[in-house]
Amino acid sequence: MSEGLSKEKFIFLYRVNKIQRGEASWYKGKVMTIKEIENIALNAKKTSLALARSGTDARNNALAVIAKNIEANEDAVYRANALDLENSRSLVESGEISKATYGRLKLDENKMRDMIQGIYDVIKLDDPINEVFWRKKLDDDLILEKISCPIGVIGVIFEARPDVIAQISALAVKSGNAVLLKGGRESAETNKIIGKIVRESLCSVKDEFENAVNLLESREDVVEMLKLDNYINLIIPRGSNELVKYIQNNTKIPVLGHASGICHIYVHSDADLEMAKEICIDAKTQYPSACNAVETILINKDFPYISELLHALSFAGIEIIDNPEDWSTEYGDVKVSVRIVNSLLDAAGHINHYGSGHTDAIITQDPKEAEIFMHYVDSAGVFHNVSTRFSDGFRYGFGAEVGISTNKTHARGPVGLDGLTTYKYKLRGIGQIARDYCDGTKTFKHEVLPKDLA
Amino acid sequence: MSEGLSKEKFIFLYRVNKIQRGEASWYKGKVMTIKEIENIALNAKKTSLALARSGTDARNNALAVIAKNIEANEDAVYRANALDLENSRSLVESGEISKATYGRLKLDENKMRDMIQGIYDVIKLDDPINEVFWRKKLDDDLILEKISCPIGVIGVIFEARPDVIAQISALAVKSGNAVLLKGGRESAETNKIIGKIVRESLCSVKDEFENAVNLLESREDVVEMLKLDNYINLIIPRGSNELVKYIQNNTKIPVLGHASGICHIYVHSDADLEMAKEICIDAKTQYPSACNAVETILINKDFPYISELLHALSFAGIEIIDNPEDWSTEYGDVKVSVRIVNSLLDAAGHINHYGSGHTDAIITQDPKEAEIFMHYVDSAGVFHNVSTRFSDGFRYGFGAEVGISTNKTHARGPVGLDGLTTYKYKLRGIGQIARDYCDGTKTFKHEVLPKDLA
Numbered sequence: 001m002s003e004g005l006s007k008e009k010f011i012f013l014y015r016v017n018k019i020q021r022g023e024a025s026w027y028k029g030k031v032m033t034i035k036e037i038e039n040i041a042l043n044a045k046k047t048s049l050a051l052a053r054s055g056t057d058a059r060n061n062a063l064a065v066i067a068k069n070i071e072a073n074e075d076a077v078y079r080a081n082a083l084d085l086e087n088s089r090s091l092v093e094s095g096e097i098s099k100a101t102y103g104r105l106k107l108d109e110n111k112m113r114d115m116i117q118g119i120y121d122v123i124k125l126d127d128p129i130n131e132v133f134w135r136k137k138l139d140d141d142l143i144l145e146k147i148s149c150p151i152g153v154i155g156v157i158f159e160a161r162p163d164v165i166a167q168i169s170a171l172a173v174k175s176g177n178a179v180l181l182k183g184g185r186e187s188a189e190t191n192k193i194i195g196k197i198v199r200e201s202l203c204s205v206k207d208e209f210e211n212a213v214n215l216l217e218s219r220e221d222v223v224e225m226l227k228l229d230n231y232i233n234l235i236i237p238r239g240s241n242e243l244v245k246y247i248q249n250n251t252k253i254p255v256l257g258h259a260s261g262i263c264h265i266y267v268h269s270d271a272d273l274e275m276a277k278e279i280c281i282d283a284k285t286q287y288p289s290a291c292n293a294v295e296t297i298l299i300n301k302d303f304p305y306i307s308e309l310l311h312a313l314s315f316a317g318i319e320i321i322d323n324p325e326d327w328s329t330e331y332g333d334v335k336v337s338v339r340i341v342n343s344l345l346d347a348a349g350h351i352n353h354y355g356s357g358h359t360d361a362i363i364t365q366d367p368k369e370a371e372i373f374m375h376y377v378d379s380a381g382v383f384h385n386v387s388t389r390f391s392d393g394f395r396y397g398f399g400a401e402v403g404i405s406t407n408k409t410h411a412r413g414p415v416g417l418d419g420l421t422t423y424k425y426k427l428r429g430i431g432q433i434a435r436d437y438c439d440g441t442k443t444f445k446h447e448v449l450p451k452d453l454a
Numbered sequence: 455m456s457e458g459l460s461k462e463k464f465i466f467l468y469r470v471n472k473i474q475r476g477e478a479s480w481y482k483g484k485v486m487t488i489k490e491i492e493n494i495a496l497n498a499k500k501t502s503l504a505l506a507r508s509g510t511d512a513r514n515n516a517l518a519v520i521a522k523n524i525e526a527n528e529d530a531v532y533r534a535n536a537l538d539l540e541n542s543r544s545l546v547e548s549g550e551i552s553k554a555t556y557g558r559l560k561l562d563e564n565k566m567r568d569m570i571q572g573i574y575d576v577i578k579l580d581d582p583i584n585e586v587f588w589r590k591k592l593d594d595d596l597i598l599e600k601i602s603c604p605i606g607v608i609g610v611i612f613e614a615r616p617d618v619i620a621q622i623s624a625l626a627v628k629s630g631n632a633v634l635l636k637g638g639r640e641s642a643e644t645n646k647i648i649g650k651i652v653r654e655s656l657c658s659v660k661d662e663f664e665n666a667v668n669l670l671e672s673r674e675d676v677v678e679m680l681k682l683d684n685y686i687n688l689i690i691p692r693g694s695n696e697l698v699k700y701i702q703n704n705t706k707i708p709v710l711g712h713a714s715g716i717c718h719i720y721v722h723s724d725a726d727l728e729m730a731k732e733i734c735i736d737a738k739t740q741y742p743s744a745c746n747a748v749e750t751i752l753i754n755k756d757f758p759y760i761s762e763l764l765h766a767l768s769f770a771g772i773e774i775i776d777n778p779e780d781w782s783t784e785y786g787d788v789k790v791s792v793r794i795v796n797s798l799l800d801a802a803g804h805i806n807h808y809g810s811g812h813t814d815a816i817i818t819q820d821p822k823e824a825e826i827f828m829h830y831v832d833s834a835g836v837f838h839n840v841s842t843r844f845s846d847g848f849r850y851g852f853g854a855e856v857g858i859s860t861n862k863t864h865a866r867g868p869v870g871l872d873g874l875t876t877y878k879y880k881l882r883g884i885g886q887i888a889r890d891y892c893d894g895t896k897t898f899k900h901e902v903l904p905k906d907l908a
Binding site for chain 2: 045049052053136138142144151152233234248249252254256272275278279282283286287352370372374375376378379380381382383384385386387389390391395396397407408409410412413414422423424425426427428429430431432433434435437438444446
């Protein structure tokens with residue numbers, strides 16, 4: 001989930017810009033040439049194809065080995081993390097990273113346990129690849145099947161959370177993809193040791209699995225990676241709005257994610273006051289910096305309890321902003337825009353214009369009105385009488401969340417493991433040629449077959 | 455399907471470049487401001503939401519009215535087409551368009567009949583929107599459903615084929631999308647009259663349907679449209695490789711399509727000679743300029759009949775090219791590259807490196823070897839003992855073909871109507887808030903429900 005603006009993120013972007021202008025010398029970590037990154041991507045591609053060809057058990061086994069080896073090397077991981085904490089202390093003092101970031105950097109026993117458990121959780125998920133969606137008989141002995149397969153090579157860029165690397169590695173191996181990973185430099189040492197354990201574990205299971213997980217160490221490498229649209233099939237940025245926007249604007253590779261989460265709640269004229277209070281307060285205060293937190297509350301002019309609702313929001317500590325210039329602002333804070341609207345369609349119009357297509361809710365007692373709203377609002381999640389905070393891969397029951405997408409193509413909304421897959425068509429024949437079907441010698445049958453027929 | 459290089463297409467690109475440099479004054483047709491195009495896209499978006507909310511019958515009825523009105527106005531369409539033919543004659547003489555293009559421009563009785571029948575065929579297809587993929591009970595009275603919906607606004611750019619506009623309009627209306635269309639200027643008059651009939655038909659069915667189909671008249675408008683990534687959700691270019699490449703390189707909007715179709719046939723050591731001959735000749739000669747025609751034939755060094763095969767290809771009129779520089783060339787002509795390879799994996803490696811991820815086939819008597827090939831070759835279509843020419847939406851039984859995609863995200867391979875859809879999540883509750891599930895007051899149930907439960 002994205003979080004609000006912060007100084008450190010602006011510094012990140014500033015640095016990327018500096019790199020592009022060739023002025024940077026501040027970074028730590030090895031910088032590679034574009035040729036080296038290309039080679040990593042090429043080897044990663046081969047690994048992806050090998051993973052795709054391996055059985056579910058082989059990939060799950062690799063994950064179990066990774067989990068066991070992280071557990072067996074906990075002390076080394078803690079030591080690396082302590083080094084990161086030490087190195088980052090001066091950055092907090094100089095204001096380059098926030099105290100909140102510094103706090104997230106620490107890998108304590110709980111986080112370690114969750115990280116390892118997270119890998120076992122991925123093992124339990126259904127295998128997302130080699131699934132036959134359908135099988136069709138185009139003609140006798142001419143069988144077409146549509147089957148899921150990995151996307152290939154995925155670039156993942158995340159900020160200072162040292163536990164993310166294990167999670168991403170697990171999701172990638174499970175889905176047969178290879179990843180190029182770049183974590184925050186604050187967690188460089190922790191990332192390096194976990195990356196090493198992951199690669200050695202993969203290698204111990206099968207040599208050809210090793211290159212499934214590849215670490216980039218410098219931000220300059222990220223800038224180069226974004227140019228490799230011939231080698232890298234998908235970019236997943238996990239971090240601030242600014243990071244995502246920067247990436248969206250600087251690559252031709254498809255980006256899975258959302259730059260901003262400008263979510264709305266529309267309180268219809270017949271809404272239940274208590275429900276409206278509860279949902280609005282939950283959607284704003286339960287986790288204000290979450291991408292699915294509400295940013296604007298639209299209230300129908302005929303709702304009889306406008307002042308009661310606003311009073312309750314204020315009483316809950318929510319600052320109410322009444323400024324049209326903020327209708328596209330993601331506060332990431334306990335602030336909310338309020339606008340009085342004339343009708344449900346006006347509310348939908350406002351949302352489609354100012355929103356980010358993430359998640360928007362209506363509160364009404366009338367299911368018919370709710371359906372109209374859910375039809376006209378063009379967002380990944382359209383909710384009736386429920387907090388916007390429910391739009392989340394785990395709450396949706398996906399088991400894992402790769403990200404939340406506001407794209408209209410590929411994956412939309414909370415994305416589970418299947419967002420890391422594509423499909424291919426396999427056609428098996430006995431020598432058929434197109435000419436026979438063009439000149440009428442043969443005709444297609446197009447019969448649907450059961451999925452489990454070989 | 456894409457076709458080979460031709461002078462007219464280079465002229466097209468040259469002109470687009472000229473426009474961008476502000477030097478152009480050659481175009482015909484009304485040029486709009488970017489604000490005007492934005493407004494068209496905004497109105498189109500509203501129409502898409504209205505279409506999505508309408509029932510299957512309403513959209514099918516609109517298609518039937520379009521078909522009837524084209525039929526009733528055949529004479530006017532023929533007259534417009536005659537004008538296009540007259541206007542284009544000088545372009546043939548000056549070499550700006552090829553004779554082949556001029557030939558395609560003519561709308562004869564057969565094409566007219568096919569065009570009208572094509573609309574009726576789209577009516578018969580399953581409705582691709584408002585389909586519930588699954589329904590899940592997150593908790594009591596908290597029901598999540600994943601449902602298909604239109605992508606929204608789609609930009610379609612096609613070259614001189616006057617019948618395409620009716621087909622695209624039908625596919626768009628059926629799938630609840632609105633389109634901004636730009637056809638070849640050679641067929642400007644035919645496009646205009648058909649566009650007018652389509653819009654008047656839509657309007658006669660329901661006012662709010664009118665803006666589902668919008669014509670752009672100048673190539674400058676296309677350049678502006680490609681900038682509107684906030685308004686337009688997908689671009690579909692139908693035309694030459696150069697057109698597609700130009701568009702891919704000049705927009706942030708996702709592009710559905712393929713720039714090139716560099717398809718391969720790998721003849722394994724145990725391949726049946728007669729089958730290899732038949733398939734290779736069909737894949738090259740049956741329609742040489744098709745995107746799924748073979749461009750390179752890879753032959754295993756241990757195949758005992760190499761010279762017999764090559765002789766048969768030559769005898770069939772195929773020019774054999776033996777030049778590594780052409781391994782990424784789409785000939786669009788009766789020419790084929792030939793390379794002798796050491797192994798099946800070398801063949802797969804060659805294909806993944808030099809191919810375009812379109813369609814690649816193996817010829818072998820060994821199903822196990824075929825499976826390895828089909829696993830390692832990372833293309834939209836991987837075929838065993840069958841001509842590459844089968845990769846096509848109609849041959850796959852999709853009823854309609856929106857295009858063939860070599861993308862790894864969204865749609866891959868031949869794309870049917872569902873390539874014009876995305877999905878949204880609808881969540882219906884009774885006032886649930888996230889806090890209760892975070893503090894353990896409530897827990898998720900995540901039960902799968904039948905699709906047809908309300």
